[in-house]
Amino acid sequence: CTCSTEPQNHRDTEPQNHRTTEPQSHRTTEPQRVEKIRFSLDTFPCSPAAHVWELWIVDPDLVLLRGIFKLKKKSHDVLLTRTRLTWTPIVPETPTGALLLKDVFAVRVKRRRAAGQQTGGAVLGLALFCGRRRGRRLEEETLHLNNASVEHTHTWFNTVKELLAASKRPRSLKVLINPCSHKKEAVHIYRAHVAPLFKMADIHTDITITEKKGHALSVLKECKLDEFDGSVLVCVGGDGSVAEVCHALVLRAQLDAGSPETPERATLPLGIIPAGSTDVVSCSVHGVRDPVTAALHIILGHLQQVDMCSFSSLGRLVRFGFSAMFGFGGRSLALAEKKRWMSSSRRREYALVKTLAKLRPEECELSFLPAKKTDGNLSEQRISIMSIPCLSPHVPRGLAPNTRLANGSAALIAVGNTSRSEFIRHLKRFSSSSGQFSFSFVEAHAVSAVRLRPRALTGWPEEENEEEGESKSTPIIQSERAFPWNIDGELVEIANEVLVR
Numbered sequence: 001c002t003c004s005t006e007p008q009n010h011r012d013t014e015p016q017n018h019r020t021t022e023p024q025s026h027r028t029t030e031p032q033r034v035e036k037i038r039f040s041l042d043t044f045p046c047s048p049a050a051h052v053w054e055l056w057i058v059d060p061d062l063v064l065l066r067g068i069f070k071l072k073k074k075s076h077d078v079l080l081t082r083t084r085l086t087w088t089p090i091v092p093e094t095p096t097g098a099l100l101l102k103d104v105f106a107v108r109v110k111r112r113r114a115a116g117q118q119t120g121g122a123v124l125g126l127a128l129f130c131g132r133r134r135g136r137r138l139e140e141e142t143l144h145l146n147n148a149s150v151e152h153t154h155t156w157f158n159t160v161k162e163l164l165a166a167s168k169r170p171r172s173l174k175v176l177i178n179p180c181s182h183k184k185e186a187v188h189i190y191r192a193h194v195a196p197l198f199k200m201a202d203i204h205t206d207i208t209i210t211e212k213k214g215h216a217l218s219v220l221k222e223c224k225l226d227e228f229d230g231s232v233l234v235c236v237g238g239d240g241s242v243a244e245v246c247h248a249l250v251l252r253a254q255l256d257a258g259s260p261e262t263p264e265r266a267t268l269p270l271g272i273i274p275a276g277s278t279d280v281v282s283c284s285v286h287g288v289r290d291p292v293t294a295a296l297h298i299i300l301g302h303l304q305q306v307d308m309c310s311f312s313s314l315g316r317l318v319r320f321g322f323s324a325m326f327g328f329g330g331r332s333l334a335l336a337e338k339k340r341w342m343s344s345s346r347r348r349e350y351a352l353v354k355t356l357a358k359l360r361p362e363e364c365e366l367s368f369l370p371a372k373k374t375d376g377n378l379s380e381q382r383i384s385i386m387s388i389p390c391l392s393p394h395v396p397r398g399l400a401p402n403t404r405l406a407n408g409s410a411a412l413i414a415v416g417n418t419s420r421s422e423f424i425r426h427l428k429r430f431s432s433s434s435g436q437f438s439f440s441f442v443e444a445h446a447v448s449a450v451r452l453r454p455r456a457l458t459g460w461p462e463e464e465n466e467e468e469g470e471s472k473s474t475p476i477i478q479s480e481r482a483f484p485w486n487i488d489g490e491l492v493e494i495a496n497e498v499l500v501r
């Protein structure tokens with residue numbers, strides 16, 4: 001029983017509040033079983049000083065203080081109640097869990113709030129948000145550090161926040177979204193899976209939803225790059241969108257450096273959020289096709305250099321890109337492009353089957369500069385050139401599994417003249433297992449440059465009338481002298497020899 005006019009003599013009139021103002025080592029986390037009964041002055045008129053009497057019925061087991069002390073050189077959790085001191089050894093003394101701050105992207109103070117309550121609420125502790133590896137994926141995970149002390153929580157919060165602010169992470173993002181990618185889901189993928197993570201990490205975003213093909217290129221050609229200082233460009237879309245943005249970044253770097261001949265490194269890093277049908281570039285860089293993994297890589301500031309090729313013809317730059325196919329790959333894409341009204345998977349299947357039915361070698365002269373060994377000369381081929389492994393859900397090990405992302409070379413895969421059935425066997429091995437290069441008609445080389453000169457300037461002329469009902473005014477090859485190339489999934493028609501570096 002105590003009597004007071006000074007609330008602080010009771011430590012506080014609200015027993016549960018005093019828990020939140022105590023420093024860590026003197027704070028109890030036990031529920032406080034204290035009941036308070038108030039009496040009016042009239043009840044005890046004999047008291048000269050007090051206005052109110054308060055009777056405190058105190059649980060003798062109530063923990064008054066709690067802290068970590070060493071007893072006989074071992075750490076103990078020590079509790080103080082009104083009647084006794086107890087201590088429990090803290091075992092093991094080595095940490096049982098660890099979290100690297102390089103994986104943490106946000107910290108928040110947790111509060112108890114009623115439904116609909118926006119502000120305030122009792123402090124419950126800290127939540128640390130991090131990206132955890134699960135195989136090739138990065139997943140968002142939260143570490144809860146529960147502690148009801150306001151002072152303690154804010155000290156930890158401020159320190160962690162300062163540490164995060166000092167790390168090399170993007171503070172702002174210029175986001176380009178292709179709303180037409182694949183099933184037109186890019187905007188939804190961004191809003192549902194990516195934007196909440198950027199918000200959580202306090203990253204400012206400036207979003208452009210592209211209106212047509214070439215829009216991203218014109219944005220990046222004309223923008224002032226110093227406005228993007230310290231920021232990262234993000235592309236949400238499929239391989240066509242990524243290729244357009246990458247081409248724009250490298251082209252811009254070359255234009256700014258005034259060196260059309262020498263390759264220049266792009267000044268802005270690019271984040272790729274996969275929203276296409278195959279997402280070869282995203283799969284190759286992240287090892288998995290997953291928007292959350294991609295977003296967490298961006299937030300955590302992970303950087304990966306990636307090789308690109310330049311494609312030029314007769315001394316003029318055609319474009320920059322990661323992969324190109326000539327022959328079978330170019331022909332089937334050209335055919336698929338004619339069937340735009342079909343769904344993307346159907347027209348791809350249709351074009352594949354049709355092109356296989358008319359399979360024949362390209363008459364061409366192919367020379368290359370090997371990355372390590374002696375140079376070579378090949379003819380009558382179907383050809384692929386890839387600066388990255390080109391992984392996709394359909395080809396889990398990649399079209400060019402021996403190519404690294406940034407080794408300064410590309411894989412040249414040349415498939416010589418063979419029967420249709422052997423060619424199909426070769427193709428099938430990409431999706432099933434290894435061994436796709438162990439055919440006598442397949443050659444694979446690591447190269448730093450390739451020159452391809454088509455010999456027959458009219459390509460496959462018999463194809464142009466290949467189907468009943470098909471208009472003769474829409475030939476597969478727009479110009480009689482042009483050859484279809486598949487560069488990063490985009491149809492590029494080039495009439496003359498092509499130099500890839």
Ligand SMILES: Nc1ncnc2c1ncn2[C@@H]1O[C@H](COP(=O)(O)OP(=O)(O)OP(=O)(O)O)[C@@H](O)[C@H]1O
Nearest residue numbers: 181182210211212213237238239240241276277278
């Ligand atoms: N608003 C738009 N309307 C039409 N095309 C666009 C628009 N914005 C961008 N594009 C172009 O769409 C082309 C294809 O986009 P993207 O590669 O993202 O989709 P996709 O072809 O469905 O995916 P994938 O290449 O993985 O199959 C790109 O060349 C891009 O330049």
